[in-house]
Amino acid sequence: MDILLQTPCGHNFCLKCFQKWVALKKFTCVKCCRAIPRKMANNPRINDSLVAAIRLARVSKSAAPRGNAKVYHFISNQNRPDQAFTTERAKRTGKANAASGKIYVTIPPDHFGPIPAENDPIRNQGVLVGEFWADRLDCRQWGAHFLHVAGIAGQADYGAQSVTLSGGYADDEDHGEWFLYTGSGGRDLSGNKRTNKVQSYDQTFTKSNEALRHSCKMGYPVRVVRSHKEKRSAYAPGEKGVRYDGVYRIEKCWRKVGIQGKYKVCRYLFVRCDNEPAPWTSDEHGDPPSDLPNIPELKKATDLFERKDTETPSWGFDESEGRWKWMKAPPASRKSVEALDPEERRSIKRAIKAAQNNSVRDKLLKGFSCPICREVMNAPVTTPCGHNFCKGCLEGKFAGVAHVRDRSRGGRTLRSQKNVMKCPCCPTDISEFLQNPQLITISSSSVNTEVMSVIEALKEKVEEPAPEEEGGESSGNTSEENMEFEGGSMESEEEESQMVGSEDEPPTKKMKLDAEQGAATASV
DNA sequence: GGGCCCGCAGGG
DNA sequence: CCCTGCGGGCCC
Numbered sequence: 001m002d003i004l005l006q007t008p009c010g011h012n013f014c015l016k017c018f019q020k021w022v023a024l025k026k027f028t029c030v031k032c033c034r035a036i037p038r039k040m041a042n043n044p045r046i047n048d049s050l051v052a053a054i055r056l057a058r059v060s061k062s063a064a065p066r067g068n069a070k071v072y073h074f075i076s077n078q079n080r081p082d083q084a085f086t087t088e089r090a091k092r093t094g095k096a097n098a099a100s101g102k103i104y105v106t107i108p109p110d111h112f113g114p115i116p117a118e119n120d121p122i123r124n125q126g127v128l129v130g131e132f133w134a135d136r137l138d139c140r141q142w143g144a145h146f147l148h149v150a151g152i153a154g155q156a157d158y159g160a161q162s163v164t165l166s167g168g169y170a171d172d173e174d175h176g177e178w179f180l181y182t183g184s185g186g187r188d189l190s191g192n193k194r195t196n197k198v199q200s201y202d203q204t205f206t207k208s209n210e211a212l213r214h215s216c217k218m219g220y221p222v223r224v225v226r227s228h229k230e231k232r233s234a235y236a237p238g239e240k241g242v243r244y245d246g247v248y249r250i251e252k253c254w255r256k257v258g259i260q261g262k263y264k265v266c267r268y269l270f271v272r273c274d275n276e277p278a279p280w281t282s283d284e285h286g287d288p289p290s291d292l293p294n295i296p297e298l299k300k301a302t303d304l305f306e307r308k309d310t311e312t313p314s315w316g317f318d319e320s321e322g323r324w325k326w327m328k329a330p331p332a333s334r335k336s337v338e339a340l341d342p343e344e345r346r347s348i349k350r351a352i353k354a355a356q357n358n359s360v361r362d363k364l365l366k367g368f369s370c371p372i373c374r375e376v377m378n379a380p381v382t383t384p385c386g387h388n389f390c391k392g393c394l395e396g397k398f399a400g401v402a403h404v405r406d407r408s409r410g411g412r413t414l415r416s417q418k419n420v421m422k423c424p425c426c427p428t429d430i431s432e433f434l435q436n437p438q439l440i441t442i443s444s445s446s447v448n449t450e451v452m453s454v455i456e457a458l459k460e461k462v463e464e465p466a467p468e469e470e471g472g473e474s475s476g477n478t479s480e481e482n483m484e485f486e487g488g489s490m491e492s493e494e495e496e497s498q499m500v501g502s503e504d505e506p507p508t509k510k511m512k513l514d515a516e517q518g519a520a521t522a523s524v
Numbered sequence: 525g526g527g528c529c530c531g532c533a534g535g536g
Numbered sequence: 537c538c539c540t541g542c543g544g545g546c547c548c
Contacts, residue, residue, distance in 0.1 A: 090531055096544035097531045109534085136543060140533095148532065151542040155535075168542020184541070192529070194541060207535075207540085229542075 004046045004234070004280055008384045008433045009034040012450055015176075015234050015280075018044055037384045037432075043231075046280045048238045049368070049380070049388050053454035054282055055130040060458075077103050077338035082348055084137040098137060102340060104348065105143040108333040109153070112161050113221040113315065113326070114247055114274070115143050121340075122349045129246040130279035136164070136227075136242060144244045145225050149194055152184055154211025159331065162223035163212075163270075164242070167230035168195060170259045171267070174226075174233035176280060178248075178293055182258070183209035183266025202264040203255070205303070209266045213253050213305055219313020220331070221247035221273065221324075235280055238386055246274030247324075249315060251292055254301035264302070269295060273315065275323045286324065289317045368455050371425055372397060376459070380451045385428035388451065397424060398434055 004015040011031045013021075021030060022041045029036060084098040091097075105127065106119045115127040133139040136148050145162040147153050154160025165174060169182035186203040187196040205213050215222055224245045230236040237243045248270040258265040271293075272278060275286040298304070307313060316327040340348070370377045372393035379391040389397075398421055421431040 087531080092530060092545080094530095094545055096529085096546085098544090099532060147534070147541075149541045149543055150534080153534090164542060166542040172542085182542090187541095189540065194530085194543070227542075 004050065005040075005044050006047050006050070006382045006450075007034070007036055007040070008382075012050075015044060015046065019234075040384060044234050045236070045238050045386065046234055047382060047386065049382065049451050051130070051237075051279050053368075053451050055279060056458070057454055058130075058277075059128065078341055078344055082351060095135065095137060100137055100140050100148065102141060102344070102348070103143060103338045104141050104340070106337050106339045107143050108335040108337045109146045110155065110158065110161060110331075110333050110335050111143070112159065112330050114223070119143075122345050122352065127244055129244060129274060129276035131244045132237070133242045134240070139225060139242045139244075142244075144223055145242075150184065150208070152208035152212060154208050154215065156207050156210040156214070158211065158334065159215040159218060159220050160208065160211040160222055161215075161220075162225065164225045164227055165230050165233065165236065166227040167232065167236075169265070170197070171265055172230070172233075174230065174235050175293070176235040176272075176278060177287060177290075178269065178271045179233075180295070180297075181212075181268040181270055183212065183268070185209065186258075186263055186265060199258055199260045199263040199265070203266045205253075205255075205266060212250060212266070212268055216250035216253050216268065216305065217307055218331075219249055219307055219311075219315055221249060221315040222270065224248050224270065224272075243279060245279060246272060246276055246286075247315070249273045249313065252295075252298075252304065252306045254298065254304040256297055256301050267297070267301070269293075273317070273324050368451065376455060377451070380455070382451075383423050383428070383430050384433050385423050385426050385430065387423055387425040389424070394424075394434075403431060403435055 005013050005018050007013070007029050009029050009032050011029055013030075022036070022044075027036050027038070027041055028034060080100065080102045083101040084095055085101065086093045086098050104120070104122050105115055106121060107115055111119075117124050117126040120126050127142050127144055131142065131144070133142065133144075136145070140146050140148060145153055145164050151164045151166060151168060152160055153162045163181060165172060165179065165181070171180070171182040173180040183203045183205075185207070186199045186201050188198070188200045189196055203209060212222075214220075224247070225242050226233070226236045226245055227242045228237045228240045235245075250268050251271050252269045254267050255264045256267055257263065269292070271290075272287045273289075277283045277286055312327050314326060314328045314330065315324060317324050318327070368377050368380070368388075369375060370380075370390040370393050371387070372389055375390075377388060377390050380388050381391045381394060382388050383394075401419065401421065403419055403421075404417065419431060420429045421434055422428065423430045
């Protein structure tokens with residue numbers, strides 16, 4: 001089931017069930033009959049904390065695969081600094097005008113499909129579903145989507161490798177396991193604009209739109225990243241950042257008149273086909289093949305294109321193995337790999353390690369800390385606006401604050417006025433939520449039990465004697481359930497032997513490092 | 525929160 | 537070389 005959403009009364013629902021319920025004009029919780037906030041009913045969003053919890057549990061369960069790293073070619077990549085930088089030429093500093101940092105993975109820009117462990121020599125784990133970056137430049141460095149602004153990565157005569165869902169096109173329609181995507185173009189970008197919401201001519205199947213159609217025809221896997229900027233989708237990350245959600249296949253494409261009513265847009269039906277479960281589901285498995293969804297707008301479609309039944313898609317489901325794989329050889333890359341040399345790899349690895357804080361406690365703090373006490377959440381509660389706090393902290397914050405303000409001034413009594421109580425993290429008024437009797441009386445049902453159980457499980461690990469960070473080999477897998485985190489203890493390797501020495505010497509372009517920006521944490 | 529503007533990276 | 541593009545920071 002999809003564990004996705006939590007009502008203010010503390011009950012979790014699968015998004016699809018929630019949507020069905022709300023569609024029946026029922027605006028009260030099935031379990032306790034309390035009111036469902038209007039905003040949540042109209043625009044439900046997945047609960048990032050739950051997503052983070054699911055992912056953390058998943059990643060910690062499966063030790064990252066460790067293969068032998070292979071590096072293929074060396075190009076100018078090593079001249080780039082580790083992080084985004086602004087060049088001498090740029091008049092303004094900051095990431096808005098930044099150039100990309102090094103590419104960490106050893107795939108060419110026209111690589112199709114998931115990014116496997118052997119192309120991730122720094123961490124040896126590949127790019128995992130649910131991986132999260134602060135912005136598009138960081139995302140690019142891990143190869144999930146190479147373009148900084150454009151949404152479609154691809155070449156007209158060759159295919160599209162990845163797309164991003166960022167809310168740039170009103171016609172997009174996201175259902176998680178499948179979505180309808182809109183082509184690019186048809187807009188007036190004169191006057192040095194990068195984007196423009198208004199369509200002013202028809203889109204055509206050329207350039208990147210044709211690249212998508214080519215991927216459809218061949219049945220290639222297309223990597224998909226979702227951005228927080230997609231506000232209408234229930235499946236997009238909530239607060240900030242960009243998330244890798246796995247590969248999808250384009251099953252059909254067509255054109256139709258866009259939502260703006262005048263001009264045609266290109267349309268694509270994407271269906272998920274990844275061996276890893278989607279970030280928002282608690283399922284243990286990836287996507288089994290399923291029937292295509294019914295698309296009402298196809299009635300009005302023109303230029304419909306579907307992959308022929310006779311032609312086996314390049315990326316397909318192997319029934320005997322029970323997983324998706326290349327049924328035909330993936331297209332040979334026409335570009336070279338931008339790889340790092342081994343020394344740089346080591347220095348980046350060190351930096352990533354340092355930034356990641358590998359201890360379980362640090363992971364916990366990072367993913368599940370309470371914004372008020374800065375400690376790992378104790379009895380987490382989720383506000384209607386999606387922020388998480390210790391139950392105690394939230395109560396404490398508003399302790400002694402009256403819910404209503406008495407307005408009587410001397411003479412006659414006026415009706416008392418409601419006090420606005422702002423969420424400590426955003427301007428939302430949560431006074432109604434705070435009045436929820438289940439929150440006031442100590443009752444576990446208002447606590448986010450899903451998140452709490454993950455935290456409890458992880459906390460137990462902390463109690464265990466922590467395996468020495470580098471004290472020779474992992475060895476001490478005393479309990480086989482031992483939670484192993486990415487890049488965790490079993491590193492050994494030469495690492496420390498040559499500490500300093502390889503400060504990346506300034507590249508040809510002078511740069512002002514902006515950004516330290518700290519590794520993206522799951523927004524809580 | 526909306527509009528503006530910028531530099532970059534990729535395609536052709 | 538020029539054109540295009542579902543960013544990101546800042547100003548209002």
